[in-house]
Amino acid sequence: MSGRCQFVLALAVILVTGCQTAPQGQPSTPPSGSATGLAGGLPTPTLVTITSEHPVLRLGPFGVGNLACNGQTMAFSTSSAPRQSRNDLIKVAGMDGSNVHVVARATHGGTLTDAVPVSADWVVFLEYAQAGQGASANFWYLNAASLRDGHLVGLASATAPPGALELPTYAVSGNQVLWAQVAPDGSQALLTQDLAVGARSQVPLPAYMRPFSPSIAGSTVVFIDDETSAPASADVQHGGSLQRIDLGSASIRSLERPVVYAPVTNGKTVIWTTDAQDPLHPGPNLVWSPVIGSIDGGQPRRLAAVGDLTLLSDEFAAWPDHETRDIFAYRMNSGRLAEIRVAGRDDLRAVLALCGSTLLYALPPEVDGDQSVIRSIDLAHILPG
Numbered sequence: 001m002s003g004r005c006q007f008v009l010a011l012a013v014i015l016v017t018g019c020q021t022a023p024q025g026q027p028s029t030p031p032s033g034s035a036t037g038l039a040g041g042l043p044t045p046t047l048v049t050i051t052s053e054h055p056v057l058r059l060g061p062f063g064v065g066n067l068a069c070n071g072q073t074m075a076f077s078t079s080s081a082p083r084q085s086r087n088d089l090i091k092v093a094g095m096d097g098s099n100v101h102v103v104a105r106a107t108h109g110g111t112l113t114d115a116v117p118v119s120a121d122w123v124v125f126l127e128y129a130q131a132g133q134g135a136s137a138n139f140w141y142l143n144a145a146s147l148r149d150g151h152l153v154g155l156a157s158a159t160a161p162p163g164a165l166e167l168p169t170y171a172v173s174g175n176q177v178l179w180a181q182v183a184p185d186g187s188q189a190l191l192t193q194d195l196a197v198g199a200r201s202q203v204p205l206p207a208y209m210r211p212f213s214p215s216i217a218g219s220t221v222v223f224i225d226d227e228t229s230a231p232a233s234a235d236v237q238h239g240g241s242l243q244r245i246d247l248g249s250a251s252i253r254s255l256e257r258p259v260v261y262a263p264v265t266n267g268k269t270v271i272w273t274t275d276a277q278d279p280l281h282p283g284p285n286l287v288w289s290p291v292i293g294s295i296d297g298g299q300p301r302r303l304a305a306v307g308d309l310t311l312l313s314d315e316f317a318a319w320p321d322h323e324t325r326d327i328f329a330y331r332m333n334s335g336r337l338a339e340i341r342v343a344g345r346d347d348l349r350a351v352l353a354l355c356g357s358t359l360l361y362a363l364p365p366e367v368d369g370d371q372s373v374i375r376s377i378d379l380a381h382i383l384p385g
Contacts, residue, residue: 042302045328045339048382053342056360057097059372063087064362065113067374068123069095069355073147074374075103075118076351076362077125083365087112090125092147095358097374103145104152110139117172121147122195124155124172128165137165144177144195153195156181173216176247178203180211180223190214190223192247204250212240217267219247220295224260242272244295255297261288264312269332270295271303271310271317279305280323290319292330303330303337311354316379318354325349329359331383338382 057074065077065087074095077087090104090112103123106112110129117124128140139159143152155177158165170179175196182188190203190211203221205211214223224240242256242263255270263272269292276289290307293300307319307328317330325347327340342348350361357380365372 042304043330043335043337045304045337047341048338049341049343050377051343054376054378055373056095056376057093057100057374059374061365061370062372063365064351064372064374065111066116067351067353067360067362068116068118069353069358069360070118070120071095071355071358072120073118074353074360075116075123076374077112077114077116078372080105083370090116090123090145092118092123095355095376103147103150104143108139108141110141114167115170117170118147119172119174121175122172122177123147124170124177126167126170128167137167140165140167142168142170142179144172146195153193153198155179155193156191169213171214171216173218176216178214178216178221180214182210188212188226190221203245203247205245205252209243210240211243213262215264215270217265220265220267221245221247222255222263222265222270222295224263239275242270244270253297255293255295256291256300262310264310265295266312266314268295268314269293269312271312273307273310273319274302276302276305278323287323290317290328292317292332304328309352311352311359313354313356315357316354316359316383318352318359318379320349320352322349327352327359327361327377329377329379329383331379331385333385334383336383338379340377340382 061082062078067076073092075092078089080088088106089102092103093100106127108127110127112125112127114126122144124144126142129138141157142155145152166182168179168181175194178192180190188210193200210226211223212226222244225243226240239259239261242260244253244255259275261273263270271292273288274291275286278285278287287306288308290303290310291300292303306321306323308322310319320327327348329338350363353360359377359379360374362374
């Protein structure tokens with residue numbers, strides 16, 4: 001099947017108790033035309049072929065489930081046994097591959113495959129168990145591990161009869177962790193906790209909003225308002241309108257409609273994917289296409305015809321293209337776009353992480369000589385300022 005694949009995860013979540021505050025305002029209207037038009041045409045990519053890869057960390061026959069970095073540290077989920085699909089460890093290492101060590105383990109028999117966002121002092125992770133072969137979960141536990149001393153902070157959890165849980169979506173910035181979760185009655189809340197002092201609160205939102213897929217940078221939060229009642233999960237790209245809220249003022253602004261997926265912000269810029277026609281297979285099939293815009297609104301810009309799982313740093317955006325099987329990188333200050341290939345590799349569909357100008361990637365062991373290697377690409381060299 002060409003184009004994108006969509007999955008359905010029917011789950012329900014127990015809402016953690018927190019300090020609730022009445023909404024401080026209604027979201028503003030998005031800029032005129034933002035739902036239907038995008039600024040300018042697509043940037044033309046420069047094809048760049050890397051002839052010599054740069055290995056950072058060799059893991060042997062232990063796969064990488066997910067990967068993140070903060071400029072000083074990389075975090076990744078992996079397995080305690082070779083050639084095992086279940087991830088039961090969270091490890092961290094320096095950006096040069098030094099000082100590799102375990103900071104967390106699966107303690108409930110679940111998997112740690114989901115996102116591992118990392119800040120200077122914390123890595124956040126989710127342990128959950130699927131119900132058989134179906135797209136549903138029996139339990140989940142959301143935790144944060146200190147990079148300084150390894151102690152764990154339990155953030156939220158839920159257990160229920162098999163197949164009854166919807167997974168939370170989450171992000172971290174500094175000491176502030178943010179997550180969205182669904183109550184048994186179907187209402188959804190956005191919660192935040194200061195990991196340094198333990199203070200927890202519910203982000204004030206209008207009652208009709210269903211927040212999902214949050215991203216945080218400082219006091220700036222973006223999230224999807226899921227306007228349907230369809231179930232979603234941390235494993236599912238689920239769309240809605242793009243909203244911004246400032247945690248200090250609680251002011252809300254609608255940035256983009258109608259369908260936005262997986263937004264990421266650095267505090268100034270936000271990148272997301274949206275529905276687009278499949279350029280290689282005309283017809284009813286849709287693909288995801290990357291779009292970038294200012295956190296203050298204005299006309300966003302579509303960056304490419306196809307792009308999944310967009311990544312963002314202060315300088316660069318990056319995403320994989322499942323049709324060309326290349327990686328694309330965009331430098332924001334110059335507006336230049338590169339299509340990255342590696343000599344001798346036909347498929348760069350990999351686990352990716354971006355921090356600063358460093359793009360990390362880990363190919364599946366089955367296409368990399370039965371081993372996992374985390375490698376890096378210097379995007380500043382490929383797209384000089």
